[in-house]
Amino acid sequence: MAAPHPEDSDEDAALAIWGSIPEPILLIAADGFVLRGNDRFASAFGHVIRPKSEKKLTDIFSNSTEFFQQALRDWLGTREPLPKIFQQSGQNGVSTSLRVEGWRTQYGDRAAVILRFFQGNPSIDRFIELTTLVDTLNNECARRARIEDELRSLLGQLNAVNNMRDLIMAQLSHDLRTPLNAVLGMSEFILSEPFGKMNPRYNDYVNDIKLSGEILLEQVNSALSMTEDTDILDRTKxxxxxxxxxxxxxxxxxxxxxxxxxxxxxxxxxxxxxxxxxxxxxxxxxxxxxxxxxxxxxxxxxxxxxxxxxxxxxxxxxxxxxxxxxxxxxxxxxxxxxxxxxxxxxxxxxxxxxxxxxxxxxxxxxxxxxxxxxxxxxxxxxxxxxxxxxxxxxx
Missing domain, CATH: 3.30.565.10 (Histidine kinase-like ATPase, C-terminal domain)
Structure with a gap:
């Protein structure tokens, strides 16, 4: 249905039709100039639209210029109400979610767009809130995925370090125990006096060497065991x-x-x-x-x-x-x-x-x-x- 045109009908009748609409209404020319606005728009947005106004839609919603420039092109292409959502900043700096529906109409011989605003729509506010929560959840999931990747990488490095430790300890065990066992073995061989009776003093010295070697071997075994907790647990049967x-x-x-x-x-x-x-x-x-x-x-x-x-x-x-x-x-x-x-x-x-x-x-x-x-x-x-x-x- 074409928008009422005061120039083609009674002025009072046209204004009465606009005044009866409960939502804020604007009539916008195809070039973006505002042609008409009802009282509810004036009270809601603080802009009184007079006939032959030189205001453009982007002058009224200056912080949403790009939104309305694109939306106006979309609305000129449809005869059915096309809803969109935008953020309107108030004087206190708080943004409000607004829904606006627009569709193409005729204003005399001119193409125009009718805009109907729905202020403070709870369902729209909830939709935006849920969208924000979904974005936050997606960001958190991505962050946790990165952390899991880092932990997997660190676990791989830790396993490599543990494997290297096992190799080092195996080599250390061999390097320490082999000469100690040789010292103990030779001490026992000497104490057996295969080449004849030894001087008692030498016998005492060899005993001290053997006993000291046994103490050192005990300490080495203890130190090496403590570096491999799993081996200790396996041995504690x-x-x-x-x-x-x-x-x-x-x-x-x-x-x-x-x-x-x-x-x-x-x-x-x-x-x-x-x-x-x-x-x-x-x-x-x-x-x-x-x-x-x-x-x-x-x-x-x-x-x-x-x-x-x-x-x-x-x-x-x-x-x-x-x-x-x-x-x-x-x-x-x-x-x-x-x-x-x-x-x-x-x-x-x-x-x-x-x-x-x-x-x-x-x-x-x-x-x-x-x-x-x-x-x-x-x-x-x-x-x-x-x-x-x-x-x-x-x-």
């Missing part, structure tokens, strides 16, 4: 370790060194305690590390005592007690959580990772290590074996 045998072995290795340094080492024998559900080698390594640490850092003339405390139904505690220089509590805390060098009060050289490695080994078999120490008051290092790890049937 449902085996039984006899505490008396483990302590006897440790005493045979540590006693000559303690005697040479003038240290009194007291280790109990014939212990009445259940066997431990753990691999014997690991239990012995843990005890050897505790005794070895005390032996290395105690002054000549000092005392080391191994104490075993167990009652039926309770945990088994094995403590290594020394009257050495002790450890500062702050340094002790650092030692138990990192592989730094043992920060004992005296400037003794040593393996440097004893407490950390011992604690990790104990955790691997299900036990725990606790240290009670203070400068000048000695040290008590205790391995606590939970009652659940004790085989009561072996008593």
């Amino acid at each position: 449902d085996l039984l370790a006899d505490l008396s045998d483990c302590l006897d072995s440790c005493h045979r290795v540590a006693s000559p060194i303690a005697q040479r340094r003038g240290i009194d080492l007291l280790v109990p024998t014939n212990i009445r305690a259940p066997r431990i559900r753990a691999e014997k080698t690991l239990v012995k390594q843990i005890l050897m590390n505790l005794i070895g640490n005390a032996t290395k850092h105690i002054e000549e003339g000092g005392h080391i005592k191994v104490d075993v405390d167990w009652q039926m139904g309770s945990d088994l505690n094995v403590s290594v007690i020394d009257d050495g220089p002790g450890i500062d509590p702050e340094k002790l805390e650092a030692l138990l959580r990192s592989n730094s060098r043992d920060a004992y009060a005296t400037n003794k050289t040593g393996f440097g990772m004893g407490l950390y490695l011992t604690s990790r080994s104990a955790e691997a078999i299900g036990a725990r290590i606790s240290i009670d120490s203070a400068p000048g008051k000695g040290t008590i290092a205790t391995m606590t074996i939970p009652a659940a790890m004790l085989d009561m049937s072996t008593l």
Whole structure:
């Protein structure tokens, strides 16, 4: 239907028709000039459109110029209402979503477009809100996909590093154990006196070489084991370790060194305690590390005592007690959580990772290590074996 033309009909009748329309209405010429507008448009948008106005549509909606230039071309091509959505900025700077429908009409002999505005349409606002949420979700999905790609790349690099570590540790194990085993083997060969009786002093020296080699081999085995946690777990099977045998072995290795340094080492024998559900080698390594640490850092003339405390139904505690220089509590805390060098009060050289490695080994078999120490008051290092790890049937 053609738009009412005041020049072809009664002016009052034409204006009455425009005034009866509830929505804001504009009549736009094909060149973009505004021909007519009703009162509702004037009240809604603050623009009174007078006959023969020189205003253009883009003058009224200056912040949406490109939108209306394209939309006007689209509306001139249809006789059916064609809806579009645009953002209108208010005086407070807040944008409002507006829907406008336009279609081609005739204004006298001129092509024109009628525009009908729907202000504050909730469905339109909700549509724009949902569209924004969808865009945000798509951006978040893309961001997470990038993160997953980065994590996969890092995982590949980590696997490569782990593989390289395994190769290095295998080579290190060979490089360290081979000469140590040769030293131990030759020591045993010499002690067998294949070429005749040796001077007792030489015999003592060879025994010291053999015992020192055994201690070093124990430390090497402990260090290498701690770099491969999975190997430790595989080795910690449902085996039984006899505490008396483990302590006897440790005493045979540590006693000559303690005697040479003038240290009194007291280790109990014939212990009445259940066997431990753990691999014997690991239990012995843990005890050897505790005794070895005390032996290395105690002054000549000092005392080391191994104490075993167990009652039926309770945990088994094995403590290594020394009257050495002790450890500062702050340094002790650092030692138990990192592989730094043992920060004992005296400037003794040593393996440097004893407490950390011992604690990790104990955790691997299900036990725990606790240290009670203070400068000048000695040290008590205790391995606590939970009652659940004790085989009561072996008593």
